[in-house]
Amino acid sequence: GEDVEQSLFLSVREGDSSVINCTYTDSSSTYLYWYKQEPGAGLQLLTYIFSNMDMKQDQRLTVLLNKKDKHLSLRIADTQTGDSAIYFCAERRYNFNKFYFGSGTKLNVKP
Amino acid sequence: GAVVSQHPSWVICKSGTSVKIECRSLDFQATTMFWYRQFPKQSLMLMATSNEGSKATYEQGVEKDKFLINHASLTLSTLTVTSAHPEDSSFYICSAIVGGRSSYEQYFGPGTRLTVT
Numbered sequence: 001g002e003d004v005e006q007s008l009f010l011s012v013r014e015g016d017s018s019v020i021n022c023t024y025t026d027s028s029s030t031y032l033y034w035y036k037q038e039p040g041a042g043l044q045l046l047t048y049i050f051s052n053m054d055m056k057q058d059q060r061l062t063v064l065l066n067k068k069d070k071h072l073s074l075r076i077a078d079t080q081t082g083d084s085a086i087y088f089c090a091e092r093r094y095n096f097n098k099f100y101f102g103s104g105t106k107l108n109v110k111p
Numbered sequence: 112g113a114v115v116s117q118h119p120s121w122v123i124c125k126s127g128t129s130v131k132i133e134c135r136s137l138d139f140q141a142t143t144m145f146w147y148r149q150f151p152k153q154s155l156m157l158m159a160t161s162n163e164g165s166k167a168t169y170e171q172g173v174e175k176d177k178f179l180i181n182h183a184s185l186t187l188s189t190l191t192v193t194s195a196h197p198e199d200s201s202f203y204i205c206s207a208i209v210g211g212r213s214s215y216e217q218y219f220g221p222g223t224r225l226t227v228t
Contacts, residue, residue: 043155
């Protein structure tokens with residue numbers, strides 16, 4: 001299937017950690033991505049993880065991949081107000097250049 | 112880093128007219144570009160895949176004759192919305208895969224807001 005699912009909203013306080021979750025259905029996915037979209041703007045690539053990895057850390061961002069459960073998460077440490085945006089997970093299928101996107105999670109960071 | 116630009120950033124047109132949106136890769140050659148459509152508070156819907164020098168591949172349900180895509184060079188793809196109607200109003204985003212390197216990175220343009228009156 002082509003379903004990539006995310007929860008629609010997440011609200012956290014500034015300084016807390018945020019965890020955004022994503023599930024996908026296609027076991028042939030090779031790369032999994034997290035993108036950030038600010039209002040009225042395009043998508044900014046945050047990070048990605050190859051399907052044979054379990055974890056990837058990049059400064060405040062930690063990506064965890066559970067391939068058995070087809071579950072991907074993005075943890076943002078020390079969340080700031082500037083992190084408020086919509087976060088999309090996306091998967092790239094084996095042998096295809098197409099990317100399938102989740103519905104996006106709107107992160108609201110309260111001061 | 113890889114930068115993708117779009118022009119115009121927003122456009123208002125009258126029903127029945129055609130609108131062209133340009134997508135450019137500024138500092139790299141893009142053998143493959145994608146066109147997406149995004150409705151308010153919704154995810155991106157892939158419209159078509161555009162390869163330089165060949166015809167675009169459209170996703171199911173996307174009208175080829177209405178959304179004309181041309182990928183004339185390795186740095187430019189255009190999307191023309193022909194005979195636009197109010198239901199075509201949307202946010203159109205292009206993206207490109209960096210050619211000559213591993214193609215796992217996809218970079219997005221800033222989007223074009225189309226409003227058809």
